[in-house]
Amino acid sequence: MAVLSAPKGTRDFYPEDMALRRHIFCSWRRTCRRYGFEEFDAPLFEHLELYTRKSGDEIERQLYTFTDKGGRDMALRPEMTPSLARMAAAKGQALKRPVRWFSIPRLFRYEKMQRGRLREFFQLNMDILGVAEKTADADLIAAVVGMMTDLGLESQDFSVLISSRDLLEQLFRSVGVPAERLGAVYQTLDKKYKVAPEVFEKMLVDSVGDSVRAARLRKILSAETLDQAVAEAPDVPAAEDLRTLLDLLDSYGMRDYVRFDIGIVRGLAYYTGIVFEVFDKQRSLRAVAGGGRYDRLVALYGGADTPAVGFAAGDVVLGELLKNKGIVPLLEPRSTTFVVSVDKDVTLAVEITQLLRNAGVSAEYSLRQVAVGKQLKQANAARCTFVVFAGGEEEGSGRVKLKDMRSGEERVTDVANLARTIGELE
Amino acid sequence: MAVLSAPKGTRDFYPEDMALRRHIFCSWRRTCRRYGFEEFDAPLFEHLELYTRKSGDEIERQLYTFTDKGGRDMALRPEMTPSLARMAAAKGQALKRPVRWFSIPRLFRYEKMQRGRLREFFQLNMDILGVAEKTADADLIAAVVGMMTDLGLESQDFSVLISSRDLLEQLFRSVGVPAERLGAVYQTLDKKYKVAPEVFEKMLVDSVGDSVRAARLRKILSAETLDQAVAEAPDVPAAEDLRTLLDLLDSYGMRDYVRFDIGIVRGLAYYTGIVFEVFDKQRSLRAVAGGGRYDRLVALYGGADTPAVGFAAGDVVLGELLKNKGIVPLLEPRSTTFVVSVDKDVTLAVEITQLLRNAGVSAEYSLRQVAVGKQLKQANAARCTFVVFAGGEEEGSGRVKLKDMRSGEERVTDVANLARTIGELE
DSSP, X not given: OOOOOOOTTOOOBOHHHHHHHHHHHHHHHHHHHHXXXXXXXXXXXXXTHHHHTTOOOHHHHTOOEEEOTTSOEEEEOSOXXXXXXXXXXXXXXXXXXXXXXXXXXXXXXOOOOBTXXXXXXXXXXXXXXXXXXXXXXXXHHHHHHHHHHHTTOOTTTEEEEEEEHHHHHHHHHHTTOOGGGHHHHHHHHHTTTTSOHHHHHHHHHHHHSSHHHHHHHHHHHTOSSHHHHTXXXXXXXXXXXXXXXXXXXXXXXXXXXXXEOTTOOOSOTTOOSEEEEEEETTOOSSOSEEEEEOTTHHHHTTOOOOOEEEEEEEHHHHHHHHHHHTOOOXXXXXXXXXXXXXXXXXXXXXXXXXXXXXXXXXXXXXXXXXXXXXXXXXHHHTTOSEEEEESGGGTTTTEEEEEETTTOOEEEEEGGGHHHHHHHHO | OOOXXXXXXXXXXXXXXXXXXXXXXXXXXXXXXXXXXXXXXXXXXXXXXXXXXXXXXXXXXXXXXXXXXXXXXXXXXXXXXXXXXXXXXXXXXGXXXXXXXXXXXXXXXXXXXXXXBOSEEEEEEEEEESOOSHHHHHHHHHHHHHXXXXXTOOTTTEEEEEXXXXXXXHHHXXXXXXXXXXXXXXXXXXXXXXXXXXXXXXXXXXHHSSHXXXXXXXHHHTOSSHHHHTTTOTTOHHHHHHHHHHHHHHHTXXXXXXXXXXXXXXXXXXXXXXXXXXXXXXXXXXXXXXXXXXXXXXXXXXXXXXXXXEEEEEHHHHHHHHHHHTOOOOOOOSOXXXXXXXXXXXXHHHHHHHHHHHTTOOEEEOSSOOOHHHHHHXXXXXXXXXXXXXXXGGTTTXXXXXXXXXXXXXXXXXXXXXXXXXXXXX
């Protein structure tokens, strides 16, 4: 019969692929722990209503939906924030604030296939709930930088670009963009780095409604600093908020990693204040991470008013960045030790293998009775660091030959000391 | 608006729930590494055909199926083995044997809700491909015992019950059960411990076709040892195979954990040889784990003939067992250290928090400017082990007060030594 393939846009993770995924996830967990975040998770599918209640996003058209055998409309989760907001709303006042949660969800979006985009992918999500102050935004931005540097990426590799929906709204209103067109302008702005300049130009005119407003808007959007952006409207209150945040980030030691960028707006409709995205310095890839404030989402799901800020980082773009920089992990040994059976009878090999395992040393032996040479090939294929020769000359002596495959060095050691010897050499 | 709930049969994992899940997963990964297995994963949904090709199982009626936006029929994975077989088949000869793989898949079955069963759950899967010899069965059974004992369960808590489809087939044929009824008898036998004795009795007569055969079968099924089971047909070859396996398991030191049980058959149709299940000693819960040989599955997916043996252990029953025994982990500190800001200005608290984080010590501070007493409450809620008082008397001295929350002991230390001091005390 024909061999079936994995569904389009999904990945098979053979051990060599899994090594990179585990490297990223383990690093993510270490960062989260160090920054004081606790892990949570939610079901992989949710009631469809969880995603349709907050309407308007592109994400809704990309849902994997299905009807379960009980006739309920469900969707595979395309993002984690709605589940987080639902869970926070369900706990109500019992939830001690601030909430500092992270999760590593598997997510699904039926998207057009392109570089850095898959239909099934993973994210790190970090969120702080219950704090309206800019300290929460700053703490999360520090955490996203920590996440990147923990993976070996440096300030010359990436930037956190920061803006604010409040600032954009205040500036756009100051040049005459009507309130009802703000959403459309945000959507256009979010495409700035994703489409050609002339396409962006046309989208901008379309979204603001006329070319005079578009020209004034273009001037604001060409600002390279916060001061330039507010040059013609220096009294917008959101500018002061952003300055507070940037000052705070200086105290965090983040000056080399972050900067203001008026082109950052985020695609999702639920953002309310500070927004930020992480890009590689060459800007050759999609955003590695993005986030911001979403102060109204928990209430939308029936919870109390809860100020909130969070970010998500995807595994696909991050993996590409690590590969480009050549900082991906080597495939580790499948077992530290391979026990070669010199004799036909495997009993001694079994006993030594199990002795090592019981002492905490990872070990395997040849499950098939084959010649010593073939067993050594298996040891190589399993990338074992040590080989133990069970039986042969040493049979019955309580001693075995141990070979360090890195140096080729051999020694004879008591079986009773084998695990300790390997532990010391490793 | 109304608060939405998680879909029926799924779980929200708040941090306190996640602690147990992480405890189990981390222990699983340690066991697998020690026994020489490498991690892999596959997509969370697969082409529906992957599950319908091998027909006949109850599992097929429990599938969560959907049609994607491209019109393809898909299903959420209800078990991992078909994905494993598909991936092995796809690699063909490039896959070095033996394959020793594990995975921790999230799985979905639309089942009737009952104790120890959920519609969304996790499993540990361990598999060895490419070895027809009983050593592979033994190595896997040793690994399932290792998985249980690594979690703190002992030989008085659980047993691995072992039988063989070959043995059952040979014995059943010897008492006149026709070949075409074997499948039905296996299905009945799999229900032995799941239904009342009189129901089982009736099912047995129905499945073999008449009460004479049923009586002979009943006698075989009442055997408590392998010798008793084969008393009337001592020359069945599968009995020798089972003896070889049980002897091998003695060499592994597994005598106290394993025993023959003629009532074990497994529900899935694809098993071909040795089958086994792990039960708590009181038999108060469903099987914790189950597995066996499936030598024909990889070929069914278009691969070369590949002998294979594997097992799966579920997180739900295992979690109940750990809870019953009282060996579940305590919730760890969210942060090791809480930095209290004695002054209004948080700058010093930010700097010390970040200094600790950069030195590898997990830390947080109060993101809201509240009184010291309220900050200490936050430190308690975050279960922090240490509190650092930033500012106040020590302001400008380069020294801070450090309090160990376990003993209540306080000391004053240089900020420069803070991370080291905490590391030593922790």
